Amino acid sequence: MRLDHIAYRTRDRSAAAKFFIDTLGYKLSEDIPEGFDIQFEDNSVANCLVLTPPEHTHSRISEVFSLSKTEEYHAPPEIFVSDGTEDSIVAKWVEDNGPGIHHIAYEVESVSETMKVWRDEQGIKFLSEEPLQCPGLIQVFTEPHPITGIIYELIERETQGFCQENVKDLMESTNE
Numbered sequence: 001m002r003l004d005h006i007a008y009r010t011r012d013r014s015a016a017a018k019f020f021i022d023t024l025g026y027k028l029s030e031d032i033p034e035g036f037d038i039q040f041e042d043n044s045v046a047n048c049l050v051l052t053p054p055e056h057t058h059s060r061i062s063e064v065f066s067l068s069k070t071e072e073y074h075a076p077p078e079i080f081v082s083d084g085t086e087d088s089i090v091a092k093w094v095e096d097n098g099p100g101i102h103h104i105a106y107e108v109e110s111v112s113e114t115m116k117v118w119r120d121e122q123g124i125k126f127l128s129e130e131p132l133q134c135p136g137l138i139q140v141f142t143e144p145h146p147i148t149g150i151i152y153e154l155i156e157r158e159t160q161g162f163c164q165e166n167v168k169d170l171m172e173s174t175n176e
Contacts, residue, residue: 001114004107004155005078009090010099013083017049020079025054029078031161038168044088046171050162051079077105080162082171089175102174103141105153111138114154118142124152127173131156134163141173 010016013035020026028035029050038046053076082102084090093102108114111131118124124142131140136159142152151174 002107003077004105004153004157005080006104007080007082007102007153008100009093009097009102010081010083011091011094013047013049013081016081016083016099017051020051020081026051026079027054028052036164038164038171040089040168040172042087044085044091046082046084046088046090046168048080048082048167051081053078089171093174101150103151103153105139105155107157108154109156111140111154111156115140118154132166132169134166135159136161137163137166139166139170141170 008016017026017028021028029052032050035047035049038048040046055076082090083094115126115131119126124145127141127143131138131154136157138156140154142154144151153170
């Protein structure tokens with residue numbers, strides 16, 4: 001299990017991105033430097049930016065290990081920043097909770113197996129019975145944890161990046 005990304009909901013995604021760029025050396029994603037928008041059924045919009053860490057990352061941490069020795073490697077997480085139109089899911093969440101961390105995502109080998117263990121052994125509740133699937137990605141959110149107050153995302157990756165349809169469905173699943 002490794003920290004995959006941290007998602008922030010803000011009033012101003014550009015100002016938040018500038019903070020992470022100026023203070024921590026993050027960069028706008030080369031794949032989508034302008035970010036992307038999520039349009040909801042009610043015509044509200046969430047505007048999203050993806051920031052990549054200043055250090056190179058590996059698609060799989062196992063690539064770092066060799067047979068002759070074990071190397072220690074720390075890959076900082078990506079940062080996902082969103083804001084939205086006045087009536088959007090994101091704006092309503094910020095109004096109710098203030099700007100800040102919405103969720104922390106952990107990459108796991110199997111979302112389904114991890115869900116079962118977390119449910120059965122830890123009593124953790126999820127926002128959906130089944131994970132969301134998109135080519136190369138499987139994802140699910142927990143309810144806010146009763147001890148930490150944080151929503152956790154479990155993510156299983158075959159590829160890097162985000163699936164906009166999953167992002168939309170995940171945002172809608174936390175619209176409470």
